[in-house]
Amino acid sequence: MAGQHFRFLHAGDFALHEPLIAVADAPSPLRELLIDAPYLAAERVVSAAIEERVDLVVLSGDLVNLKLATPRAIAFLLEQFQRLDTHGIAVYWAGGKHDPPQDWPAIAKLPKSVQVFSSLEAEELSHFRGDRPVANLVGRSWHGTSLANVGKLTNDTDGLTTIVVAYGQGDADELIEQEVDYWALGGQPQRQSLGSAHRVVHYAGCPQGRSLAECGPHGCTLVHVASDRTLRTQFIATDAVRWHNESIQVEDNATRGEIHKQLAERVKVLRSHAEERPLLVNWKFSGIEHLARPTKRHELAAELLDWLRKEFAPAKPTLWSVGVEFESSALPGEWFEEDSMVGDFLRSLKLLVDADPSDMDLTEHVPEAFRTAELAALRQWTAADHREILHEVALTGAHLLGADDRD
Numbered sequence: 001m002a003g004q005h006f007r008f009l010h011a012g013d014f015a016l017h018e019p020l021i022a023v024a025d026a027p028s029p030l031r032e033l034l035i036d037a038p039y040l041a042a043e044r045v046v047s048a049a050i051e052e053r054v055d056l057v058v059l060s061g062d063l064v065n066l067k068l069a070t071p072r073a074i075a076f077l078l079e080q081f082q083r084l085d086t087h088g089i090a091v092y093w094a095g096g097k098h099d100p101p102q103d104w105p106a107i108a109k110l111p112k113s114v115q116v117f118s119s120l121e122a123e124e125l126s127h128f129r130g131d132r133p134v135a136n137l138v139g140r141s142w143h144g145t146s147l148a149n150v151g152k153l154t155n156d157t158d159g160l161t162t163i164v165v166a167y168g169q170g171d172a173d174e175l176i177e178q179e180v181d182y183w184a185l186g187g188q189p190q191r192q193s194l195g196s197a198h199r200v201v202h203y204a205g206c207p208q209g210r211s212l213a214e215c216g217p218h219g220c221t222l223v224h225v226a227s228d229r230t231l232r233t234q235f236i237a238t239d240a241v242r243w244h245n246e247s248i249q250v251e252d253n254a255t256r257g258e259i260h261k262q263l264a265e266r267v268k269v270l271r272s273h274a275e276e277r278p279l280l281v282n283w284k285f286s287g288i289e290h291l292a293r294p295t296k297r298h299e300l301a302a303e304l305l306d307w308l309r310k311e312f313a314p315a316k317p318t319l320w321s322v323g324v325e326f327e328s329s330a331l332p333g334e335w336f337e338e339d340s341m342v343g344d345f346l347r348s349l350k351l352l353v354d355a356d357p358s359d360m361d362l363t364e365h366v367p368e369a370f371r372t373a374e375l376a377a378l379r380q381w382t383a384a385d386h387r388e389i390l391h392e393v394a395l396t397g398a399h400l401l402g403a404d405d406r407d
Contacts, residue, residue: 012060012186041208060186061096
């Protein structure tokens with residue numbers, strides 16, 4: 001029957017198989033939390049659905065890589081589905097690239113309340129509250145392409161809200177033109193919402209960020225559907241730990257002590273925004289030229305990183321500094337003009353700066369035994385990578401050749 005208010009929860013991209021990266025040197029208690037973080041975040045998604053008493057949950061793929069899934073991951077998902085089933089909450093799951101329905105182990109029986117959409121073609125279902133339908137769902141699991149394709153959809157004569165559950169990308173303008181109220185899409189880690197209050201194209205993102213490339217809050221989406229089919233989305237944070245990139249502008253002639261004070265003030269702010277979650281922070285400084293010459297900045301970075309970890313990691317909530325970076329600065333011009341090994345080295349390196357990265361083939365420098373397909377990607381980089389790598393090479397080479405002895 002048309003005109004009923006209801007709520008549902010949209011989530012996906014649990015990626016239970018994918019650990020958090022770049023934290024091998026974290027203290028032991030934090031490492032244990034980082035190992036469990038994807039599971040804790042997924043469990044919070046289910047808890048949010050139960051606490052909010054939603055009518056249904058839609059999952060848009062990549063819950064776990066079924067080719068790499070451990071018994072723990074399969075048992076965990078079954079437990080979470082059973083929790084939802086116990087509370088009378090139906091699940092509509094469109095498998096993604098990593099969890100196509102045909103790869104789900106036959107021995108792991110899903111509750112009847114879990115509907116997994118086929119990869120072969122789109123399926124249409126109605127969700128009932130009691131004996132009354134409240135929404136129409138159209139779903140299709142990943143079918144070998146990056147496009148979320150469920151075919152052309154027409155307006156329902158019953159006036160019910162239409163929800164599409166799919167995995168992959170799609171042109172937002174084209175999707176919005178179809179007679180669909182809500183597109184529940186998966187396949188990207190960051191949350192994104194497009195459209196209007198009546199036509200929404202939404203990526204819920206992953207419940208737990210895995211690296212600095214996925215910084216900021218992560219979670220799931222609670223969707224409120226009014227009796228006139230107006231939609232309102234509400235973000236619910238579920239991440240167990242949170243990644244953050246922080247930029248620090250150092251004042252002219254600031255001392256190390258003044259920088260420490262500036263960092264302490266900033267840490268207070270970051271902790272207040274983290275809602276008691278541990279933070280994994282990467283710091284990027286600019287304006288530190290007066291503190292260290294270019295070839296000595298790695299030592300200064302290591303010194304600051306050590307201080308940050310000792311000062312702020314023990315307190316609660318934990319703030320673990322993943323790394324310290326300095327804004328790139330040019331080497332002194334006179335070094336390039338020297339009649340010395342340093343000058344010869346830097347002038348030779350400068351010739352590579354203008355080279356096209358795609359023209360640089362490093363295969364001959366890799367031992368034949370290691371020329372595998374898995375490592376082939378390491379031989380390629382972007383123009384930005386090209387500049388950064390050559391800058392680091394210049395710093396390291398100049399240091400090893402004695403440039404630190406110059407005034």
